Amino acid sequence: MSYFVRKLGFYLVALWAALTLNFLIPRLMPGNPVDVLLAKLQQRGGIVDAATRRSYELLLGGGTDEPIWVQYGNYLVNLAKGDLGIAVSVFPTPVSEVIGQALPWTIALVGIATILSFILGVGLGAIVGWKPGTWLDSLVPATTLLAAVPYFWLALILVLIISSTWQLLPGMGGYDVVLSPGWNTEFILSAIEYGTLPALTIVLSSIGGWLLGMRNMMVSTLSEDYILTAQAKGLRNSRILGGYAARNAALPSIAGFAISLGFVVSGSIITEQVFSYPGIGSKLLQAVQNSDYALMQGIFLVITLAVLGANLLVDLLYGIIDPRTRARS
Amino acid sequence: MTNLTPTTEPSVADADEALAATAREEGRKPRAGWRAMLPSMTPSLVIGFGIVAAIVLFGLLGPLFVQDPTTVRNSGLQPPGDGHLLGTTQTGQDVLAQLAFATRGSLEIGLIVGVLATLLSAFFGVLGAYLGGFADEAFSLFSNVMLVIPGLPLVIVISGFVPQEQRGLWTIAVVLAITGWAASARVLRAQTLSLRNRDYVAASRVAGERSWRVIAVEILPNLLPVIASQFVFAVIFAILSEAGLAFLGLGASNSSTLGTMLFYAQNGFALQLKAWWWFVPPGLIIALLGCGLSLINFSIDEIINPKLRNVRAHAKRMRIARKAAAR
Numbered sequence: 001m002s003y004f005v006r007k008l009g010f011y012l013v014a015l016w017a018a019l020t021l022n023f024l025i026p027r028l029m030p031g032n033p034v035d036v037l038l039a040k041l042q043q044r045g046g047i048v049d050a051a052t053r054r055s056y057e058l059l060l061g062g063g064t065d066e067p068i069w070v071q072y073g074n075y076l077v078n079l080a081k082g083d084l085g086i087a088v089s090v091f092p093t094p095v096s097e098v099i100g101q102a103l104p105w106t107i108a109l110v111g112i113a114t115i116l117s118f119i120l121g122v123g124l125g126a127i128v129g130w131k132p133g134t135w136l137d138s139l140v141p142a143t144t145l146l147a148a149v150p151y152f153w154l155a156l157i158l159v160l161i162i163s164s165t166w167q168l169l170p171g172m173g174g175y176d177v178v179l180s181p182g183w184n185t186e187f188i189l190s191a192i193e194y195g196t197l198p199a200l201t202i203v204l205s206s207i208g209g210w211l212l213g214m215r216n217m218m219v220s221t222l223s224e225d226y227i228l229t230a231q232a233k234g235l236r237n238s239r240i241l242g243g244y245a246a247r248n249a250a251l252p253s254i255a256g257f258a259i260s261l262g263f264v265v266s267g268s269i270i271t272e273q274v275f276s277y278p279g280i281g282s283k284l285l286q287a288v289q290n291s292d293y294a295l296m297q298g299i300f301l302v303i304t305l306a307v308l309g310a311n312l313l314v315d316l317l318y319g320i321i322d323p324r325t326r327a328r329s
Numbered sequence: 330m331t332n333l334t335p336t337t338e339p340s341v342a343d344a345d346e347a348l349a350a351t352a353r354e355e356g357r358k359p360r361a362g363w364r365a366m367l368p369s370m371t372p373s374l375v376i377g378f379g380i381v382a383a384i385v386l387f388g389l390l391g392p393l394f395v396q397d398p399t400t401v402r403n404s405g406l407q408p409p410g411d412g413h414l415l416g417t418t419q420t421g422q423d424v425l426a427q428l429a430f431a432t433r434g435s436l437e438i439g440l441i442v443g444v445l446a447t448l449l450s451a452f453f454g455v456l457g458a459y460l461g462g463f464a465d466e467a468f469s470l471f472s473n474v475m476l477v478i479p480g481l482p483l484v485i486v487i488s489g490f491v492p493q494e495q496r497g498l499w500t501i502a503v504v505l506a507i508t509g510w511a512a513s514a515r516v517l518r519a520q521t522l523s524l525r526n527r528d529y530v531a532a533s534r535v536a537g538e539r540s541w542r543v544i545a546v547e548i549l550p551n552l553l554p555v556i557a558s559q560f561v562f563a564v565i566f567a568i569l570s571e572a573g574l575a576f577l578g579l580g581a582s583n584s585s586t587l588g589t590m591l592f593y594a595q596n597g598f599a600l601q602l603k604a605w606w607w608f609v610p611p612g613l614i615i616a617l618l619g620c621g622l623s624l625i626n627f628s629i630d631e632i633i634n635p636k637l638r639n640v641r642a643h644a645k646r647m648r649i650a651r652k653a654a655a656r
Contacts, residue, residue: 014474021478029490036492148565148619150572153591153612156600164603219637266481270573284482285577288489300486307479
C-alpha cells in the first residue's frame with residue numbers, strides 16, 4: 001500500500017510546487033501588469049489618473065501593502081474556494097467560467113488523440129521490434145521525421161492540403177457555427193467532423209515517440225529467458241508476442257507517460273491556435289495577447305492540474321499492472 | 330512475415346560472444362576500448378550528420394550571400410522564380426534571405442539552451458545521485474516535480490509576464506533551459522546510480538580521492554555518451570519550443586528565428602492565400618534538423634545500449650551471408 005501513499009504524496013508536492021510557482025511568477029517578473037494595462041488604456045484614449053490606477057490594482061488583486069505570506073495565504077484560500085479572479089479581457093466573467101467553457105473541448109481532443117496515438121504507436125512498435133533488422137525496421141527512422149515536425153507546422157500543412165485544396169474536412173473552429181452547442185446528434189457529429197483534423201495532427205506528430213520507445217524495449221525484452229522458455233514450450237508466435245514480450249516491453253512506455261503527456265499538451269496548445277479551436281490553448285493565447293493575467297494564471301493552473309491528475313491515474317494503474325513496483329517501495 | 334529461421338533461435342540482441350567469435354574467425358581485431366565510445370559509421374549517422382551539417386552551414390554562411398531580408402518591395406507574394414529563389418512575402422521581402430537569417434537565429438537558441446539545460450541536468454542528475462542520501466532524494470524530487478509540470482504553458486505564462494522590450498534572446502533561452510532540463514536529469518541520475526556502485530569507483534573512493542575528482546575522472550567520462558544524447562535532445566527541444574513560442578508571438582524581441590517567420594506567415598494569411606513557399610520552408614528546416622539530430626542520437630543510443638548494436642551487427646552478418654550464398 002505504501003507505493004500508492006508515496007505516489008499520492010509526490011503528486012501533492014508537485015501540486016504545491018505548481019501553485020507556488022503560479023503565485024511567484026507575477027511577483028518575480030520585471031513587468032507590472034497594472035502598468036501594462038494602463039498603457040493599453042492610454043493608447044485607446046482613456047484617461048489615466050490615480051483613481052483608475054487604484055481600481056485596476058484592486059481588480060488585479062495586486063498593489064496591496066500586505067506582507068507576502070498573507071498574500072500567499074489569501075491566494076491559497078481563494079483557490080480552495082475555486083475563485084481564480086476576474087478575466088479582464090471578457091469583463092466581468094470570472095476566470096473559472098471562461099475555463100469551464102473551453103476545457104471540455106481540449107480534454108476531448110487531447111484525450112482521444114493521445115489514447116489513439118499511444119495504442120497505435122505501442123502496437124506498431126511491438127510488431128516492428130518483434131523482428132529487428134528487417135525492412136519494417138528500416139522504416140523506423142522515418143517516424144523520427146514526424147516526431148521532429150513542429151505540431152503547428154504539420155497542422156498548417158494539413159489545413160493547406162486537406163482543408164483548402166481538397167476541401168474534405170473543415171480546418172477552422174470546433175463546430176459548425178450555425179448549430180448551437182448541446183447534446184444532440186447533429187452537434188456531436190459536427191464536433192467530430194471539425195475535430196478530426198486537429199486530432200490527426202496530434203496523432204501523427206506524437207506517434208513516432210511511442211513507436212521508437214516500444215521498438216527498442218521489444219528488442220531488449222526478446223533476449224530474456226522467459227521468451228526462450230515460451231518458445232521452447234512451443235507456443236504460437238502471436239501468443240508470445242502479445243502475452244509475453246509486448247506485455248513486458250510496454251511497461252516503460254506506460255511509465256514514461258508523464259514526460260510524453262507534457263509534450264503532447266504543449267504541442268496541442270499551439271495546434272489549437274492554428275485551427276481556432278475553442279479550447280484552452282486558444283484561450284491562453286487570447287489571454288496573453290490581451291494581457292489578461294488572471295486568465296493566464298488560471299489556465300496554467302488548470303492545465304497543470306489536468307496533467308498531474310492524468311499522471312497520477314497512470315501511476316496508480318502502473319502499480320496494479322506491474323506488481324514489482326509495489327514490492328520494491 | 331514468412332521467415333525461415335527457427336523460432337527457437339535465441340535472440341540476436343545479446344549475442345556478444347557469438348559476434349566476437351565470428352569476428353575472431355574472420356581475423357578482425359576487436360574494437361579498441363576508446364573506439365567503443367565513438368558512434369560507428371551507420372547509414373543513419375551519415376545521413377543525420379549530413380543533414381545537420383548542411384543546415385548549420387546554411388545558417389552560418391547563408392546570411393553572407395543573400396539579399397537584405399528586411400527590404401520591402403512592391404512585388405508581394407511572388408511564387409518562387411527569377412530573382413527570388415523562394416518567392417517573396419506579402420510585403421515583397423525575399424523568403425530565402427529571411428530563411429537564412431532565421432536558421433541562424435534558431436540554431437543560436439538551440440545551442441545556448443542545449444548547453445544550459447545540459448549543465449543543469451548534469452548538476453542535478455549526477456551530483457545528487459553521487460552524493461546519495463538526502464541530497465539525492467531532494468534533487469530527484471525536484472527534477473520529478475519539474476518534469477510533471479507541463480513546460481510550454483509555464484513558458485507561455487512567464488513570457489507573458491515579461492514585458493516585450495525585456496524579452497531578449499537570453500531571457501527566452503534561460504526560460505527554456507529551466508523548463509527543459511528535468512527529463513535528462515532523470516536519465517543521468519539512473520546512469521550515475523549504476524556507475525557509483527562499480528568497483529573502480531569504490532576503489533578510487535577508498536583511495537581517498539576527493540568527490541569532485543571521482544565525479545570528473547571516474548564517472549563523467551562513462552556518462553559522456555548519455556550526456557551527448559541528452560544534449561542533442563535538449564537542442565531539438567529548444568528549437569521546437571522556441572518555434573512554438575515565436576509562432577504565438579512570444580519569442581525573443583528583435584530576433585529572427587524560424588518560429589517568427591511562421592508567425593508572420595500565419596499573420597500575413599499565407600495559409601489562406603496558399604502562399605506555400607512562405608510557410609513550408611521554415612517548418613521543413615525545423616523538421617529536417619530535428620530528424621537529423623535524432624538520427625545522430627540513434628547512433629549514440631547504440632553506444633549506450635549495446636544490445637541495439639548487436640542487432641545491427643547481426644543483420645549485417647546475415648546480409649553478407651545471404652549475398653555469399655547467392656554468389
